[in-house]
Amino acid sequence: MKVGVISRRSSFWTTKKILRSIEHHGHEPSFVKTDDVRLLVAGDDDAIYRGKSLRDHGVLIPRIGRSMTDFGKMLLRQLEMMGLRLTLQSEALATARNKFIATQVLREAGVPVPRSVLLGSRPDFMETAQLVPYPAVLKILSGTQGVGVMRVNDLDETAAIVDTLKFLGQTVLLQEYIPNPGIDIRALVVGDHVIGSMKRIAPANEWRANVHLGAKGVPVELDQATQAIAVRASKAVGLEISGVDLIFRGDEPVILEVNVSPGFRGLMQATGVNAADAMVEYAIQKAKA
Structure with a gap:
């Protein structure tokens, strides 16, 4: 069976x-x-890559990077129209890549999330006092790998950043800051299971625990209840393969983000779990269903 990986570059570590x-x-x-696929909507709908239809694939594993989100949504929609089996659906990609919409669907599904407010303009003092206590976290809706995430300590900081981002055409998400010593947890979900999880520890003088920002990953075993919440979060967003970021408020896990097309190099190094095998086995099982 031909099993395809849709990605921007064949040289990417995860793709290889x-x-x-x-x-x-x-x-x-x-x-x-990704961007070399030609989408044909006329007569027999098709997706052509290097002169050949993608119809001969038994299943496709899309790895849609942030920069390819818009094209990726159209590509996946086309493949869905063609009836091809995929491990990522267009609607799930659209939901996961908008932090506020993702937060809305998580909340609707009863998944614990931080208190969150969407800001299209700068808030005044009275508004902010009622919305989210300081310190708080500001996020752009489409940020990734810790980029576009800022901790703010007061209204003046918030207003200055919101004004700047609004000038650049960005809508901003304001969230409560859940105190932690620069540590969060990444759980990799494939289908109905958490296949591996790690604690990410931020480097000195950094509060964002992202591997791309220098965080160190160490293996951690999640209890069944926390694993169930991670899987529920992934399914609520519509993802079959996801990286779920969470933090604990006391004993309660709180979902920070659900990431589409997650990297797994750090997890593999920390835990030894072969995430590539898990993804491929899931895709093959889906093709045979």
Whole structure:
């Protein structure tokens, strides 16, 4: 069976790992460069890559990067129209890539999330006092890997940043800051299971615990209740494969973000879990269903 990986570059570490895993599982690996796929809506709807239809793939594993979100939504919608099996759906991509919409659907599903407010303009003092206590966290809706996430200590900081981001065309999400010593947890969800989890510890003088910002990953075992919340969060957003970021408020897990097309190099190094194999096995099982 031909199993494809849709990605911007075949040289990406995660892409290479997944392609190798497909081969190790006895299937034909196929790399599909995201922005080189031609979408045809006329007569027989099709998606053409290097002169050939993608219809010959048994299943496709999309890895849609942040910069390719808009094109990726249209590409996935086209593949859905064609009836192809995918491990990522267009609606789930759209939801996951907007932090506020994702927070809304998590809240609707009863998943614990931080108190959150969408700001289209600068708040005044009385508003802010009623919305979220300081210190607080400001996020742009489409940030990734810790970029576009800022901790603010008062209204003056908030107003200055909101004004600047509004000038740049950004809507801002204001969230409560849940005190922590620069530590959060990443749980990798594949289908109905958390296949691995790690505690991410931020470097000195940094409060954001992102591996891309230098955080160190160490293995952590989540209890069944926390794993169930991570899986529920992933499903609420509509994702089949996701990286769920969470933090504890006392004994209660709170979901910070649900990430689409998650990287897994740090998790693999920290835990030894072969996430590529888990993703490929899930995709193959879906193709055979």
